Structures are given as structure tokens and as C-alpha cells.
Amino acid sequence: MADVAFIGLGVMGFHMAGHLACEGHSVRVFNRSPAKAELWCDEFGGDAFPTPREAAQGADLVMVCVGNDDDLRAVVLGADGAFAGMSPGAILVDHTTASAGVARELAVLAAERELGFLDAPVSGGQAGAESGMLSVMVGGEQVFYDRAAPVLESYAKMVRLMGPVGSGQLTKMVNQICVGGLLQGLAEALHFAQCAGLDAHGAMAVISKGAAQSWQLEHRHQTMLEGAFDFGFAVDWMRKDLSIVLTEAERNGAQLPVTALVDQFYAEVQAMGGGRWDTSSLIARLKTPR
Structure with a gap:
């Protein structure tokens, strides 16, 4: 069992920290809105602290799961940041989906303090x-x-x-490239099936047993056909992730024409008021008269 600090109790971090507590690890938490930290403590036990520095004191591992590069720097660096509270030999594990550049930057600063650093973004969503x-x-x-x-x-x-x-963040970029392309393909397939007068549900049942099978098809086609998007990974966050992907592609020379197009489609969904909709909402723009 480890002494663990968890910084960032959003839709992902709240449950991740909960699993640590349920496994028997000693968990200390920090969240920028204290009410969320108090709610977590009410459900899982543990202790909440007013700053990342205080939460990180005495921890073997410090997990961070926040929004973006700037949020990450805000909770890790500075007088009240996690690094300031960590003891030599402790490890910071960053679960934020951020840039590979900020991972490398923080790893250098961690080494100067005799700390370990891992960039460790996750995939699987709130579920x-x-x-x-x-x-x-x-x-x-x-x-x-x-x-x-x-x-x-x-x-x-x-x-x-x-x-x-940086390799963790680069692999998460690969993940987001795949997810964006899969969802656009699924949106077009469902739209085509409906326009062709097919039983779209039946079509999905058939093709899900063949080469078109995917997690997105299995778990999202029903809600996409219903036009239900008030759940899951938000379009705003996907656009943040795709911005990181496209910036990295400019640096390394990768050609990502479909990813760039899907990013534009998500911008259209945002313009429709769907910034907080699930990423499967790509189908909504196909149903909008043009």
C-alpha cells in the first residue's frame, strides 16, 4: 500500500482517486473547488488539503488530473505547487491529457528536485x-x-x-486521432443508413460482428440515433486534445488531413451550442439543413 496524493477531482479524477482509496491506499486530495474535495472525503474517507503542496507532503506518489498545460503548471509549480511539498524520491504521475512538451519540461524540473516524473494520460472516459x-x-x-x-x-x-x-502524451494523441476518425465515420454511416431508408439499428447489429466493429459503434450508435449527447467526453475537451495533436503534427511533419477536418466539424458542433455534448454529437451537424 502507498501513501498517495491525488490532485484534481473532476469527472475522471474523482473516481480514480476513489479506486485508490477502495484498494486500501492512503489517499490525500486537493481540488481547486474545495466543495468537491469535501464531497470526495465524505464518500471515500481520506483527507483534503487547501493547496497541492500540503496534499503532496509525505506522499510516495502524487497523481495529477487537471484540464490542460496551464492548469498542470498551476498545480505543480510555485510555492504552493505539488513539487514544493514532495520529498526526494517521490514520483509525480500526470494523468492530464497535455502536450508532450510540458511533460518534458516538468520532468527536467522534477529531476532537479530529485523527484520522479511520469506522463500517464488515460483513455476510457468517465465510464x-x-x-x-x-x-x-x-x-x-x-x-x-x-x-x-x-x-x-x-x-x-x-x-x-x-x-x-512525452511518450505517454504522444500515445494519447494517437488515441484521439483514432477516436475522432471513428466517430466521424460512424456518424456518416448512421446518417447514410437513415437517408437510405434502412433499419439503422439492424445495420449496426449486423456490421458490429464484422470488420467495422469498434467500441464507439457498440456503445454510441444507439444514443447517436436518439440524438442524446448530454453525457460523456465533451466536444470542448476533444477540440483541446485535437489542438495538441495538430500542433505536434506540425512539429514532427505528420500529415493529418482527416483529423484536421474532424476538428473543423467539432468547431461546427460548438457553434451549434454543443460544446458540452459528447463527442458522438458529430452526427448532429449532418442532420442540420445546409
Whole structure:
């Protein structure tokens, strides 16, 4: 069992930290809105602290799950940041979907303090966080990974070291490229089926047993046909992620024409008022008269 601090109790972090507590780890938490931290303590026990620094004091592992690069720097750096409270030998595990650049930046600063650092974004959404069945893609040194991995398994069905620092974030970018393309393809397939007068539900039942099978098809086609999007991973967050992807592609020379197009389609969904809709809402723009 480990002494763990968890910083960021949003739709993902709240449940991830809960799994740690349920597994028997000693968990200390920080959230920028204290009411959420108090709610977590009411449900899972543990202690809430007013700053990341205080939450991180005495922790073997400090997990962070916040919104973006700037949010990450805000809770890790500075006099009240997590680094200021961590003891030499402790490891910071960043679950934020952020840039590979900020991961490398924080790894250097961690090493100066004799701390370990792993970038470890996750995939599986809120449902995966709730069920403890996330995929965790990790970048960093083997020695840090070996210490952290048994704890990460508290909320994961897959944990894998992908390479040096930044590799976790790069793998998450690969994930988001796939998800965006799959959802656009599924949206067009469902739209086509309806326009052709097919039983779209029946069509999905048939093709889900063949080469077109995917998690998105299995779990999203029903709600897409119903026009229900008030759940899941928000379009606003997907656009943030795709911005990171496209910026990295400019740096490494990758050609991502479909990803760039899907990003534009998500911008249209935002313009329709769907910024907080699930990413499967791509189908909504196809049903809008043009």
C-alpha cells in the first residue's frame, strides 16, 4: 500500500482517486473547488488539503488530473505547487491529457528536485474511470514506472510504458486521432443508413460482428440515433486534445488531413451550442439543413 496524493477531482479524477482509496491506499486530495474535495472525503474517507503542496507532503506518489498545460503548471509549480511539498524520491504521475512538451519540461524540473516524473494520460472516459477499467499510456524512466504501475492498476485494465517522457502524451494523441476518425465515420454511416431508408439499428447489429466493429459503434450508435449527447467526453475537451495533436503534427511533419477536418466539424458542433455534448454529437451537424 502507498501513501498517495491525488490532485484534481473532476469527472475522471474523482473516481480514480476513489479506486485508490477502495484498494486500501492512503489517499490525500486537493481540488481547486474545495466543495468537491469535501464531497470526495465524505464518500471515500481520506483527507483534503487547501493547496497541492500540503496534499503532496509525505506522499510516495502524487497523481495529477487537471484540464490542460496551464492548469498542470498551476498545480505543480510555485510555492504552493505539488513539487514544493514532495520529498526526494517521490514520483509525480500526470494523468492530464497535455502536450508532450510540458511533460518534458516538468520532468527536467522534477529531476532537479530529485523527484520522479511520469506522463500517464488515460483513455476510457468517465465510464472507464467509474469502473476502474482505464487504459494508461505512460512515458518516463523504467525505474519510476516499476514503482508506480502496481498503484495505477487500481483504476486500469491496461498500463503500459511507451518510452521516455512525452511518450505517454504522444500515445494519447494517437488515441484521439483514432477516436475522432471513428466517430466521424460512424456518424456518416448512421446518417447514410437513415437517408437510405434502412433499419439503422439492424445495420449496426449486423456490421458490429464484422470488420467495422469498434467500441464507439457498440456503445454510441444507439444514443447517436436518439440524438442524446448530454453525457460523456465533451466536444470542448476533444477540440483541446485535437489542438495538441495538430500542433505536434506540425512539429514532427505528420500529415493529418482527416483529423484536421474532424476538428473543423467539432468547431461546427460548438457553434451549434454543443460544446458540452459528447463527442458522438458529430452526427448532429449532418442532420442540420445546409
